[in-house]
Amino acid sequence: xxxxxxxxxxxxxxxxxxxTMDAFVAHMxxxxxxxxxxxxxxxxxxxxxxxAFADYVRAVCKKPINHRDRRYDGIARELPAIxxxxxxxxxxxxxxxxxxxxxxxxxxxxxxxxQETESGLVKPFLAWAWKKDESGLTQFMASAEFINxxxxxxxxxxxxxxxxxxxxxxxxxxxxxxxxxxxxVILIAQNHWHMASSRDTYWPLIEEALLRGVTxxxxxxxxxxxxxxxxxxxxxxxxxxQLPAHAVNMWTSYLRWPKFIPQLDEMWNVFRDWRxxxxxxxxxxxxxxxxxxTYGSYFQPNTITAIDPDMRRSIVIVSPRTSNSDSVxxxxxxxxxxxxxxxxxxFWRYIDYGLSNDMWPLVTE
Numbered sequence: 001x002x003x004x005x006x007x008x009x010x011x012x013x014x015x016x017x018x019x020t021m022d023a024f025v026a027h028m029x030x031x032x033x034x035x036x037x038x039x040x041x042x043x044x045x046x047x048x049x050x051x052a053f054a055d056y057v058r059a060v061c062k063k064p065i066n067h068r069d070r071r072y073d074g075i076a077r078e079l080p081a082i083x084x085x086x087x088x089x090x091x092x093x094x095x096x097x098x099x100x101x102x103x104x105x106x107x108x109x110x111x112x113x114x115q116e117t118e119s120g121l122v123k124p125f126l127a128w129a130w131k132k133d134e135s136g137l138t139q140f141m142a143s144a145e146f147i148n149x150x151x152x153x154x155x156x157x158x159x160x161x162x163x164x165x166x167x168x169x170x171x172x173x174x175x176x177x178x179x180x181x182x183x184x185v186i187l188i189a190q191n192h193w194h195m196a197s198s199r200d201t202y203w204p205l206i207e208e209a210l211l212r213g214v215t216x217x218x219x220x221x222x223x224x225x226x227x228x229x230x231x232x233x234x235x236x237x238x239x240x241x242q243l244p245a246h247a248v249n250m251w252t253s254y255l256r257w258p259k260f261i262p263q264l265d266e267m268w269n270v271f272r273d274w275r276x277x278x279x280x281x282x283x284x285x286x287x288x289x290x291x292x293x294t295y296g297s298y299f300q301p302n303t304i305t306a307i308d309p310d311m312r313r314s315i316v317i318v319s320p321r322t323s324n325s326d327s328v329x330x331x332x333x334x335x336x337x338x339x340x341x342x343x344x345x346x347f348w349r350y351i352d353y354g355l356s357n358d359m360w361p362l363v364t365e
Contacts (some may be wrong), residue, residue, distance in 0.1 A: 019124045019149055027146050028053060029118060047116050049144055054113035056140050057125050059298040060133045075128060082125040087327045090120055138312045148338075172332065177305055178205040181214045184290075186306040186351060188297075190251065190321070191260065196267040203274055206292070209280070215290040219360050220267060222296025225247045229359040231296075247299040254323055272365065295360035303330075307336035307346055312338055316347050 035051035036043050046052070055077075061067060067074040080091040081103055091102055109119040119125075129137045141148075153329035174195060177185055187195075198215045224231045227244050234243060252260040271294045275362050278292040303319040314337040319330050319346075337344040352362040 012344060014268075020128050023123055023149050024126065024141060024146055025118070027144065028122075028324065033144075035114065043229040048118075050116055050122070052144075053122070053125070054110045057129060057134070058110060060129055060136065063133075065327045066132055070103065072106050074102040074122075077163075078131075079106060079121070079124050079128055082127050083121060084126075085346070086123060088120060098200075119228060123167075132291050134312075135310060172305065172315075172334070174202060175205060177307060177317075178209045178214075181209055181307050183213070183308045183311060184215045184217070184306075185209065186217045186219065186309070188300060188302075188304040188306075190221050190303070191264040191301050192218060192220050193267055195271040199270050199273075203277070206274070207277075210278070210290045210292055211286060211288070213288045213290050217291075217293045217295065217355070218271065218355070219295045219297050219300070220271075221248055221251065221260075221264060221298070221300055222268070222363065223264070225296040225298045225361060227298045229298075229357070229361055231361060244298075249297070256323070268363070271363070275364070294363045295355065296363045297354070297360045304341055304347060304351065306348065306351055307350070309337075314344070316344055318347060339342070339344055 031049050033046045033049040034043050034045050035055060058071070061071050061075050082090075086237040091105055096211040105128060106121070109125075113122065114118045126137075155214055174187075177187075211215055223246070224234055226232045227247075232248070233244055248264060252258060275292065275294065282289065301321055303321065305317040306314070307316075308314045309316075316335045317332050317335075318335065319332045321330070324330075335343045335347065337348075
C-alpha cells in the first residue's frame with residue numbers, strides 16, 4: 001500500500017507512514033496549483049498545492065458522515081490526538097495561550113494553507129484524511145502527480161510483468177483471491193470450468209466474500225453474445241451467415257478440445273444456480289452484502305483477475321492463453337497498481353470498458 005506502514009496487503013485504515021507524509025508535504029510545497037476565489041468566482045494560480053489541499057480537507061469535513069452540527073466538529077474531536085501522537089503540541093499550546101477551541105485552530109490552519117502557507121498541522125491533516133477518505137486522498141495525490149518514493153523500484157528492479165507462479169500452484173489461486181479482496185473481485189476467463197466443476201468448494205468462498213461486503217463479478221465467454229455486446233439469438237436466427245463468427249466454436253477448434261462447449265454450458269448452469277442462491281441470501285436480509293454478477297463475453301484470449309481495482313493497493317493477475325488446453329502449467333503474471341500503474345491501467349481499461357459499456361452484457365437467465 002503506497003500510504004500504509006504495513007505491507008501491500010495491509011488492512012484499510014492503516015496509518016500513513018512518516019516518509020510518505022514528508023515526501024508529499026515537500027511535493028506540495030514546490031508544485032504549482034490553483035484555487036477557486038470565492039470573491040471573484042474565478043480559478044487562480046497558486047505557487048504551491050497547499051490551497052488545493054486545504055480545499056480538499058474542507059470538502060472531506062463537509063461530508064455528513066464526518067461532522068454533526070458544525071463542519072469542523074468531527075475533525076476537532078480527532079485531530080488533536082493525531083497531532084499529539086506526532087509530537088505536535090499545537091492544540092495544547094494554543095489553548096493555553098488564548099483559549100481557542102480545536103475547531104478555531106483547525107479553521108485558521110486551513111486559512112493559512114489557503115494563503116499558500118505551510119501549516120504545522122499539514123501532516124495531521126494528511127493522516128486524518130487517509131483515515132476518513134483513503135480513495136479521495138489517493139486521487140488527490142495522483143492528480144498532484146506525486147510519485148511516492150516508497151513505490152519506486154530499486155535500481156535492480158524486476159520487469160513489469162512478474163511471474164506469480166503456474167496456475168496449479170499460484171499464490172493467487174481462487175481461495176487466496178477471495179480472501180484478499182476487501183471491496184471487489186473480478187474474474188475473467190474462457191469458461192471458469194475449474195471453479196464451476198468444484199461448485200461445492202468455491203461457492204462457500206464466494207459467499208463468505210459477499211457477506212464481507214465484497215462484490216464478485218464473473219465474466220466468461222457466451223455463445224449468444226456479440227462482439228459489440230448484446231445477445232445474438234443464434235438458435236433463432238434463420239440466416240446464420242448474417243451473424244458474426246462463432247467465437248466459442250472457433251476457440252474449441254483452436255484448443256482442439258471438443259469438451260469446451262459442454263463445459264461452458266454447464267458453467268452457465270452453475271452460475272444460474274449461484275445467482276438463485278444469491279437471491280435467497282438477499283431475501284434473507286443480511287446487513288452487509290456485496291453484489292454478485294455474471295457477464296457474458298464474445299471472446300476472451302486471456303484469463304484476468306482484478307482485486308480491489310478502485311484501491312491503490314489493487315493488483316491484476318494475467319494469464320495469457322495458447323492452444324494448450326492443459327491448465328496446470330499456465331503461467332500467471334502479477335501487476336501491482338502502485339508499482340506498475342501503466343501496465344495496470346492497460347488491463348483495467350479493458351475490463352472497465354467491457355463492464356461499463358455493456359460489451360459484456362449481464363446474464364440473468
